[in-house]
Amino acid sequence: MTKTTIGSDGKCRCAWCDTAPDFDVYHDTEWGFPVADDQRLFEKICLEGFQSGLSWRTILTKRENFRAAFADFDFHKVAKFTDQDVERLLQNTGIIRHRGKIEAAINNAKRACEMIEQEGSLAAYFWRFEPDENEVGVPQTMSTSPTSVALSKDLKKRGWKFVGPTTMFxxxxxxxxxxDHAEGCFLRPEIDEMRRSFIRPT
Known part of the structure; x- marks a missing residue:
């Protein structure tokens, strides 16, 4: 069974909150909350790509720097970034200076613009891949799923980069x-309720 931890406020949370001091706030206010905002979805895709091979804490502590560097992840603006912007970003010590990941974010912004034309919104596209409740099973015991594999495959076919099955999961x-909040985590039933009342984008 997935472990939980008791915080200083007496609340039971997912055990990974103990691994960094800034994880409680991220856990309590963001992680697992259903999102239909295209810009936030694009930001997360990019940041997950930058995280590849690194820890999420590394990315989270640099998130405001990433937002400043990538126009708040407005994909319409990022899609217009040039080779000069790539070189500028490679000199930015506040972000992860990895040419492949920077170029992938710009590429994915262009693909996001295409997706808007094809699907209406990023949210409408991604929520088509909401898996059946029975697919995931015991919380936090999987790093990929059949749906994350299918999503990764479809995005790659559309030309997206750094969108492997683990990243998509x-x-x-x-x-x-x-x-995927742990059984016993105080947020699990709250997230269930949020998901029940969440209006899926179409």
Whole structure:
């Protein structure tokens, strides 16, 4: 069974909150909350890509720097970034200076613009991949799923980069497409209620 931890406020949370001091706030206010905002969905895709091979804490502590560097992840603006912008970003010590990941974020912004034309919104596209409740099973025991594999495959076919099945599973966890809070975590029933009342974008 997935472990939980008791915080200084007496609340039972997912055990990973203990691994960094700033995780409680992220856990309590963001992780697993269903999201239908295109800009936030794009931001998460990019940040998950930058996290590849690194820890989420590394990305979370630099998130405001990423937002400043990437125009608050307005994909219409990022799609217009040039080679000069890539070189500028490679000199930015506040972000992860990885050419492939920077170029992937710009590429994905262009693909996001295409997706808006094809699907109406990013949210409408991603929520089509909301898995059946029975697919995930015991919380936080999987790093990929059949749906994350299918989403990764479809995005790659559309030209997106740094969107492997594990990255897409983490994206689904964070954006509320699944409720992967641990059994016993105080937020699990709250997220269930949020997901029940959430209006799926179409």
């Amino acid at each position: 983490a994206f689904m966890q964070a954006m509320g497409l699944i409720n």
